[in-house]
Amino acid sequence: xxxxxxxxxxxxxxxxxxxxxxxxxxxxxxxxxxxxxxxxxxxxxxxxxxxxxxxxxxxxxxxxxxxxxxxxxxxxxxxxxxxxxxxxxxxxxxxxxxxxxxxxxxxxxxxxxxxxxxxxxxxxxxxxxxxxxxxxxxxxxxxxxxxxxxxxxxxxxxxxxxxxxxxxxxxxxxxxxxxxxxxxxxxxxxxxxxxxxxxxxxxxxxxxxxxxxxxxxxxxxxxxxxxxxxxxxxxxxxxxxxxxxxxxxxxxxxxxxxxxxxxxxxxxxxxxxxxxxxxxxxxxxxxxxxxxxxxxxxxxxxxxxxxxxxxxxxxxxxxxxxxxxxxxxxxxxxxxxxxxxxxxxxxxxxxxxxxxxxxxxxxxxxxxxxxxxxxxxxxxxxxxxxxxxxxxxxxxxxxxxxxxxxxxxxxxxxxxxxxxxxxxxxxxxxxxxxxxxxxxxxxxxxxxxxxxxxxxxxxxxxxxxxxxxxxxxxxx
Ligand code: HEM
Numbered sequence: 001x002x003x004x005x006x007x008x009x010x011x012x013x014x015x016x017x018x019x020x021x022x023x024x025x026x027x028x029x030x031x032x033x034x035x036x037x038x039x040x041x042x043x044x045x046x047x048x049x050x051x052x053x054x055x056x057x058x059x060x061x062x063x064x065x066x067x068x069x070x071x072x073x074x075x076x077x078x079x080x081x082x083x084x085x086x087x088x089x090x091x092x093x094x095x096x097x098x099x100x101x102x103x104x105x106x107x108x109x110x111x112x113x114x115x116x117x118x119x120x121x122x123x124x125x126x127x128x129x130x131x132x133x134x135x136x137x138x139x140x141x142x143x144x145x146x147x148x149x150x151x152x153x154x155x156x157x158x159x160x161x162x163x164x165x166x167x168x169x170x171x172x173x174x175x176x177x178x179x180x181x182x183x184x185x186x187x188x189x190x191x192x193x194x195x196x197x198x199x200x201x202x203x204x205x206x207x208x209x210x211x212x213x214x215x216x217x218x219x220x221x222x223x224x225x226x227x228x229x230x231x232x233x234x235x236x237x238x239x240x241x242x243x244x245x246x247x248x249x250x251x252x253x254x255x256x257x258x259x260x261x262x263x264x265x266x267x268x269x270x271x272x273x274x275x276x277x278x279x280x281x282x283x284x285x286x287x288x289x290x291x292x293x294x295x296x297x298x299x300x301x302x303x304x305x306x307x308x309x310x311x312x313x314x315x316x317x318x319x320x321x322x323x324x325x326x327x328x329x330x331x332x333x334x335x336x337x338x339x340x341x342x343x344x345x346x347x348x349x350x351x352x353x354x355x356x357x358x359x360x361x362x363x364x365x366x367x368x369x370x371x372x373x374x375x376x377x378x379x380x381x382x383x384x385x386x387x388x389x390x391x392x393x394x395x396x397x398x399x400x401x402x403x404x405x406x407x408x409x410x411x412x413x414x415x416x417x418x419x420x421x422x423x424x425x426x427x428x429x430x431x432x433x434x435x436x437x438x439x440x441x442x443x444x445x446x447x448x449x450x451x452x453x454x455x456x457x458x459x460x461x462x463x464x465x466x467x468x469x470x471x472x473x474x475x476x
Pocket of ligand 1: 063065075129248253255259315316320383384385387388389390391392395
């Protein structure tokens with residue numbers, strides 16, 4: 001799909017229409033256009049698609065798929081609550097540290113073996129959301145959590161089928177048995193219901209122990225919230241709350257842990273970059289500590305690596321669709337009401353107008369001459385841009401920062417033996433399911449070497465290598 005978009009871009013320029021089924025899809029290929037378009041009210045809507053309204057409500061609920069005053073109220077509420085629960089603040093750091101320590105333990109168990117990236121990486125990210133939403137932290141082996149993860153996977157796969165009904169909406173009118181046969185809609189409904197029941201149970205528990213003076217988390221705050229209730233379009237219901245929570249998990253978990261997983265792939269493929277990062281971490285955080293938000297300034301190379309991974313992986317390559325809520329003039333064209341507006345994010349992230357040698361993994365592009373991190377804005381929109389920009393961006397950044405330090409401070413990641421150690425073709429296939437791939441985690445004994453028992457003969461080699469590194473770091 002990205003290649004086709006690139007071809008269309010070459011042929012038609014930065015804005016063109018691609019009709020898919022009955023849908024008029026407008027693609028934007030320049031950062032400036034995306035910035036201008038998504039700052040406009042008339043391009044803030046989500047399309048009337050099953051993807052955004054999986055429960056097929058009269059009006060879409062929650063935050064990611066809703067529109068108008070209901071979306072506005074829920075977005076404000078959710079942002080405020082995520083901040084109250086510590087997003088972007090030091091109050092959440094200890095919660096993320098807890099997950100980071102869990103992650104270190106699980107990586108330790110896998111050290112020295114070639115295996116898929118541990119499931120614990122997903123757990124860490126999902127647990128942070130559970131903590132903020134419902135004051136729950138699951139044990140990594142909890143069967144209830146495993147069931148929840150499975151539901152998320154199933155749901156993710158099923159949305160693929162509903163896309164056909166969004167692109168060809170007349171298919172919604174074919175007989176139900178045929179629709180179920182072709183698009184597994186009955187399965188989508190069953191999975192959706194299981195998800196909802198999951199959240200309803202947690203909401204019920206919260207209602208029974210609610211203390212209006214001491215809201216514990218996002219669910220309590222929603223139950224007590226009255227903002228926007230004077231407006232007819234604003235809905236407050238268990239279903240709306242359940243869908244809002246669903247949106248946070250759906251939008252905020254796979255995106256974040258896949259970014260971290262891709263960081264591991266990239267740094268396994270580019271050992272020199274991994275070594276540089278580990279040296280920086282050693283200098284900034286000697287001893288056995290995890291970082292706080294204040295340490296960001298002393299870890300510019302880590303910031304650079306994370307930004308470069310976000311750019312190169314472009315996990316949301318076509319952006320999340322917006323819809324024109326009325327006929328609009330834009331960039332010299334008339335965009336008819338109902339057109340679907342797409343951000344060609346992956347294309348922009350590889351556009352040589354914004355990036356020198358865009359195909360190269362080159363974290364240094366994010367550093368100035370003194371090695372300080374400089375946040376470049378033009379041409380960078382992994383979280384979208386404008387009124388509907390990702391509302392969990394600072395949470396994702398916090399998690400990525402702390403969890404990445406936990407991983408690379410304690411472990412060295414390498415490709416499984418037999419795979420070429422450096423892969424120069426740097427663009428991963430966005431269709432890859434990261435957790436299905438393998439990496440090899442090597443214990444990083446730089447910091448812990450005195451504490452650890454040496455169990456395997458091959459570990460000695462790694463210690464020798466690590467010892468040399470320690471000497472090098474200590475040199476003035
Ligand atoms: C690396 C991690 C992440 C990436 C790359 C990412 C990316 C995005 C993108 C591209 C959008 C669409 C913006 C648009 O419509 O133009 C979005 C929306 C959204 N994101 Fe994220 N996101 C990440 C993490 C998170 C986290 C941690 C949360 C919260 C727990 C979150 C919650 C949301 C929500 C609720 C929306 C919908 C906002 C709305 O429709 O108003 N995201 N994200």
